[in-house]
Structure formats: structure tokens, C-alpha cells
Amino acid sequence: MTLKQRLQKRKSNKFTTICVHLKSKASAPGKVILFGEHFVVYGVKAILCSINKRITVTAEKINERKISIQSNIGSLELEPNQPIIEIDSPLKPFYYLANKVLQNEESGIKIQVESQIPTGVGLGSSSACCVAGAAAISKLFSEPSKEEILEMAIEAEKTIFQNTSGADCTVCTFGGIMEYDKENGFSKIESEPNFHLVIANSNIEHSTEKIVKEVKFFKEKNENVFSNLCDKELELINDVLELLKKNKIKKLGEKIKQNQKYLETIGISNEKMRKMIHVGNEISFGTKITGAGGGGCIFALTDDTNLEGTLNQFKEKNYECFSVKIDFQGLNTF
Numbered sequence: 254m255t256l257k258q259r260l261q262k263r264k265s266n267k268f269t270t271i272c273v274h275l276k277s278k279a280s281a282p283g284k285v286i287l288f289g290e291h292f293v294v295y296g297v298k299a300i301l302c303s304i305n306k307r308i309t310v311t312a313e314k315i316n317e318r319k320i321s322i323q324s325n326i327g328s329l330e331l332e333p334n335q336p337i338i339e340i341d342s343p344l345k346p347f348y349y350l351a352n353k354v355l356q357n358e359e360s361g362i363k364i365q366v367e368s369q370i371p372t373g374v375g376l377g378s379s380s381a382c383c384v385a386g387a388a389a390i391s392k393l394f395s396e397p398s399k400e401e402i403l404e405m406a407i408e409a410e411k412t413i414f415q416n417t418s419g420a421d422c423t424v425c426t427f428g429g430i431m432e433y434d435k436e437n438g439f440s441k442i443e444s445e446p447n448f449h450l451v452i453a454n455s456n457i458e459h460s461t462e463k464i465v466k467e468v469k470f471f472k473e474k475n476e477n478v479f480s481n482l483c484d485k486e487l488e489l490i491n492d493v494l495e496l497l498k499k500n501k502i503k504k505l506g507e508k509i510k511q512n513q514k515y516l517e518t519i520g521i522s523n524e525k526m527r528k529m530i531h532v533g534n535e536i537s538f539g540t541k542i543t544g545a546g547g548g549g550c551i552f553a554l555t556d557d558t559n560l561e562g563t564l565n566q567f568k569e570k571n572y573e574c575f576s577v578k579i580d581f582q583g584l585n586t587f
């Protein structure tokens with residue numbers, strides 16, 4: 254069901270109790286795109302999962318007429334009703350959300366952000382911020398559904414990345430492992446695969462917006478190559494959906510390596526990431542970039558037999574790495 258259909262269904266059955274909270278808290282997980290990043294922007298299916306690293310947002314109503322945001326990446330304090338376009342801060346989505354709910358209110362909002370997810374490396378820290386932010390902030394004045402929170406989160410994400418496919422916010426809201434496409438929305442994958450992902454960070458910060466623009470440029474210059482890659486990606490993803498049902502982890506690893514080749518072709522890799530992927534492939538089942546690329550993280554697929562070996566392999570070469578599992582909870586509100 255698409256987000257629009259979910260929202261319509263919710264609106265038609267709506268029986269809302271408006272609760273007012275002085276303080277509210279929400280947490281949302283980060284994510285890994287397992288297959289299909291970039292191609293998903295052009296309508297191809299992607300497979301993604303949320304991970305057991307979270308962002309927690311606390312929002313509090315205050316008497317003073319201001320929006321104040323504190324986080325480990327800095328702070329922002331402004332009066333409401335400032336033009337969003339003039340705000341130059343990665344915390345802009347929080348301002349957007351707070352400003353929106355304050356439209357008919359006299360008060361202000363104080364927001365505190367705590368994060369376990371490194372920023373700007375493809376692990377969904379900005380989407381998790383948008384989702385947890387939308388939930389915590391809106392719950393000060395109403396009781397929105399998850400679908401409504403997702404809609405607000407995507408609007409907020411668009412203040413920093415206009416052309417988002419919506420995939421990242423969707424998985425951060427609903428959690429688990431899912432297939433997603435722009436037209437049909439998401440569908441959860443019911444099997445609960447028991448793999449571990451080893452994440453290694455290139456420590457090259459990237460801007461998703463910039464890399465997505467570069468891919469658009471590649472597509473415009475190479476229409477046939479790109480369209481052929483979209484077909485191949487879709488074929489690969491349909492195979493992956495079958496492999497996931499049968500829990501064929503080694504074969505999934507081969508598909509990961511294949512997907513990485515497509516990402517190399519569209520130009521989102523670099524020398525350092527290729528070296529890291531080579532290291533990951535020595536012991537894991539398969540390694541690829543996750544998210545926008547051009548920096549950020551790669552992940553290696555492992556199970557209990559090669560998890561430690563893969564971590565050690567990265568550590569020996571001095572790459573920052575850690576392992577994650579799928580989070581099945583998604584957005585959580587307190």
C-alpha cells in the first residue's frame with residue numbers, strides 16, 4: 254500500500270483523541286540499503302533494513318517563543334517563522350518540523366537529540382532524525398499515526414535533500430527488512446534472516462544530495478547504459494527476494510558483489526572504498542557500498558561463522574568498523 258493510500262485509510266477511519274504533552278520522546282533506527290540505492294530514485298525496487306543503532310529525540314514545550322535544538326553535531330536557536338531556505342544548518346529539518354506545529358501556538362519548543370549513528374556516512378542518521386523528530390515534536394500537540402509521522406518526516410528531509418526517494422524514512426519508521434519502491438510504497442519481508450552486517454566507515458563524509466545529482470548527470474549522459482542497469486538491478490532484486498525466503502546467505506553474498514559492480518558503473522565508488530571492499534570480500538560473503546556512496550560506509554554480509562574474522566580483517570587494516578543486526582522495532586515513542 255502506498256503512503257498516500259495508508260493516509261487516506263487512516264483519515265477515513267479517524268477517531269482521534271487529541272492529547273497534549275509537555276514533553277515527549279521518540280527514537281528511530283538507522284538503516285542500511287542492502288540492494289538498490291540510486292536506482293530506487295528512478296523507480297526501481299530497493300531492499301533495505303533498519304539497524305540496531307538509534308537516534309533519540311526529546312521535545313519539550315517552553316513558554317519562550319523560540320525553537321531551540323541541541324545535538325552532538327551542534328545547536329540551533331531561532332524564533333519561529335524564519336524562511337527555511339535561509340537556514341544553513343544540518344539541524345534545519347528539526348526547525349522545519351517545530352515551526353510547522355507551532356503555527357497556531359503561542360509557545361516555543363526545545364529539542365534535544367542523542368545519536369548512536371555516525372552522521373553523513375549512509376547509515377540513515379538524517380532520516381532517523383526526521384522520523385524521531387517528527388514523532389517527538391508532533392506528539393506535543395496531537396496523536397499522529399505512523400503514516401502521518403512518515404509523511405512529516407519526508408517533508409522535513411526534503412529541506413536538506415529535495416529529490417529523496419522516501420526509502421530511508423520509510424524503513425526508519427516501520428523497521429525490519431523491506432522492499433520499497435516509490436510508486437507502490439513498502440512491503441515487509443516476512444522472513445527474519447539471521448545475518449550480521451559488518452559496517453566499515455571510509456570516514457569520507459558525503460552529501461547525499463550532491464551524489465544523487467552526480468548520478469543524475471551520469472544518467473543524462475548515458476541513458477541506454479543507465480536504463481540497462483535499472484533492468485539488471487530489478488532482476489537482481491527479484492532473485493534476492495527468493496534467496497531471502499530460502500535464507501541462502503552465501504548466494505546473497507554473490508548478489509551483493511554483483512550490485513557493487515553496478516554501483517561502480519554509475520561512478521559512486523572511489524579508490525579507498527574499492528580497497529575496503531576488497532578487504533571485506535576476503536572473509537565475508539559479499540561487500541558493497543551502502544547509501545549514496547562517494548564516501549560513507551560499506552557493509553559486509555556475514556553470519557556467526559565469519560563475523561569475528563571479518564571484523565578483525567578490517568581492524569588489522571585500521572578501518573573503523575562495527576557489526577549491526579536488523580532492528581525489528583522501527584519508530585518507538587515514549
Ligand code: MEV
Binds near residue numbers: 419
Ligand atoms: C540514500 O541513502 C539512498 C539514495 O538511493 C537516495 C534515496 O533513495 O533517496 C542514494
